[in-house]
Amino acid sequence: MMLLMARWQPDARGRLEAAAFELFRERGFDQTTVTDIAARAGLDKRTFYRLFGDKREALFSGSGDLEDVLVKAVSETDAAPFEAVVAGFRRVAEEFFAGRIEVVRVRQSIIDSSPELQERELRKTGSLAVAVAAALRAKGLGETTATLATDSGVTVFRVAYARWVSPGGDEASLADLIAEVADELRAITSS
Amino acid sequence: MMLLMARWQPDARGRLEAAAFELFRERGFDQTTVTDIAARAGLDKRTFYRLFGDKREALFSGSGDLEDVLVKAVSETDAAPFEAVVAGFRRVAEEFFAGRIEVVRVRQSIIDSSPELQERELRKTGSLAVAVAAALRAKGLGETTATLATDSGVTVFRVAYARWVSPGGDEASLADLIAEVADELRAITSS
Numbered sequence: 001m002m003l004l005m006a007r008w009q010p011d012a013r014g015r016l017e018a019a020a021f022e023l024f025r026e027r028g029f030d031q032t033t034v035t036d037i038a039a040r041a042g043l044d045k046r047t048f049y050r051l052f053g054d055k056r057e058a059l060f061s062g063s064g065d066l067e068d069v070l071v072k073a074v075s076e077t078d079a080a081p082f083e084a085v086v087a088g089f090r091r092v093a094e095e096f097f098a099g100r101i102e103v104v105r106v107r108q109s110i111i112d113s114s115p116e117l118q119e120r121e122l123r124k125t126g127s128l129a130v131a132v133a134a135a136l137r138a139k140g141l142g143e144t145t146a147t148l149a150t151d152s153g154v155t156v157f158r159v160a161y162a163r164w165v166s167p168g169g170d171e172a173s174l175a176d177l178i179a180e181v182a183d184e185l186r187a188i189t190s191s
Numbered sequence: 192m193m194l195l196m197a198r199w200q201p202d203a204r205g206r207l208e209a210a211a212f213e214l215f216r217e218r219g220f221d222q223t224t225v226t227d228i229a230a231r232a233g234l235d236k237r238t239f240y241r242l243f244g245d246k247r248e249a250l251f252s253g254s255g256d257l258e259d260v261l262v263k264a265v266s267e268t269d270a271a272p273f274e275a276v277v278a279g280f281r282r283v284a285e286e287f288f289a290g291r292i293e294v295v296r297v298r299q300s301i302i303d304s305s306p307e308l309q310e311r312e313l314r315k316t317g318s319l320a321v322a323v324a325a326a327l328r329a330k331g332l333g334e335t336t337a338t339l340a341t342d343s344g345v346t347v348f349r350v351a352y353a354r355w356v357s358p359g360g361d362e363a364s365l366a367d368l369i370a371e372v373a374d375e376l377r378a379i380t381s382s
Contacts, residue, residue, distance in 0.1 A: 082379050115314070122313040123306070147350050148376050155342035159335060185339050188273050189380045 013051050013061065015041040020058035025106055029055075029114045056120045059107065063124045066096050067131050074135045081136055081145055085153025086182045088132065092157075093174035101164070108165050129154050156182045204242050204252065206232040211249035216297055220246075220305045247311045250298065254315045257287050258322050265326045272327055272336055276344025277373045279323065283348075284365035292355070299356050320345050347373045 019040035023032040034055050038045045052058050073088035097104060111117040129150050136146035160177035172180070210231035214223040225246050229236045243249050264279035288295060302308040320341050327337035351368035363371070 080379075118317070119310040119314050122317060123310050126309075126313060144350060144354070144372065144375055145379060147353075148346065148372070148379050151346040151349070152343060152376065152380055155339065155346065158342070159338050162338075163335070181335065181339070184335055185343065186380050188271075188336060188339050189343055189377050 012043055012047055016043060016048055016051060017058055017061055024110045029110055029117060056117055059110065059117065060120060060124055066092055067128050069095055070128065071131050071135045074132055081141055081149035082152055085132060085149050086156055086178060089153060089157040090175045090178050093178055097174045105165055125154060152185060156185055203234055203238055207234060207239055207242060208249055208252055215301045220301055220308060247308055250301065250308065251311060251315055257283055258319050260286055261319065262322050262326045265323055272332055272340035273343055276323060276340050277347055277369060280344060280348040281366045281369050284369055288365045296356055316345060343376060347376055
């Protein structure tokens with residue numbers, strides 16, 4: 001019975017996420033209710049709230065896995081702090097974004113359409129940064145160094161991601177763009 | 192009549208802000224309602240909503256003025272982009288934070304107590320960054336340079352601010368801490 005539950009829950013999550021994504025794309029985020037999402041997935045509203053907490057969260061369900069991969073990559077490398085964070089984001093680019101540009105673009109256009117979703121995205125990025133900074137401190141780095149390396153790395157990722165995802169954006173892979181933008185940041189701050 | 196309105200509105204804003212700040216400090220943000228705030232200020236709930244939109248906004252009313260000062264400072268200097276943003280934040284530190292450490296600490300502890308307020312703070316910082324990047328682009332800088340210089344400057348400000356505001360934090364002025372942290376960022380990214 002427990003095994004059945006464990007198997008059933010990921011399926012329900014996946015169906016609700018897919019239903020939410022479709023409906024947000026078709027009707028817009030504000031025009032979609034949790035009742036609509038549950039109905040499209042053939043589940044009830046209570047199941048949605050139990051698994052996601054709120055409507056926004058359906059668009060951010062991969063964020064825990066992404067954080068795990070990033071933290072592991074940052075923890076395991078011997079590189080200097082800023083380089084470690086950049087390398088971590090390049091790993092994330094390869095595992096979560098490579099080959100998914102179309103879906104990522106649609107998702108981003110949904111987020112860009114709603115201040116509520118933008119707030120949630122910022123909070124997720126903030127939580128990611130907290131985890132990366134903690135991983136750097138666990139390597140013995142001081143608070144300021146850990147935070148500066150983390151936030152500079154997040155900046156590099158955000159700029160590279162914005163270039164990659166923009167309609168008619170760069171053809172380069174996200175991982176390559178991250179390396180390129182990191183070089184540009186070095187140039188700007190060393191002036 | 193219009194003049195009277197124009198004079199009356201800032202007073203109502205100020206009274207509501209002061210009432211909100213007092214109540215958030217006394218009872219906590221979640222335990223305070225807009226009705227409580229309006230009652231403490233001797234005004235009605237509709238006036239609050241007309242002036243602030245929502246309860247969170249009462250804690251962020253200086254953000255427009257701060258943005259104006261920052262953008263003006265960034266626009267007017269001839270310094271290189273990153274230096275221009277750092278100089279802008281030092282100006283902000285002098286005009287908005289110097290001599291106000293006690294009030295700033297209380298305000299920050301209220302924000303730290305509520306994920307909702309943290310989201311709003313992140314959105315305000317995001318909007319500030321958009322305005323600074325626009326000011327840099329208006330000086331003829333490219334998108335990537337403008338964004339990297341802005342976000343690195345925001346990072347420097349945030350780290351310096353966190354040091355300054357933390358209980359038992361640095362004795363240095365916020366403006367001096369900003370200069371110091373900017374140097375540390377240069378060192379980290381030039382490795």
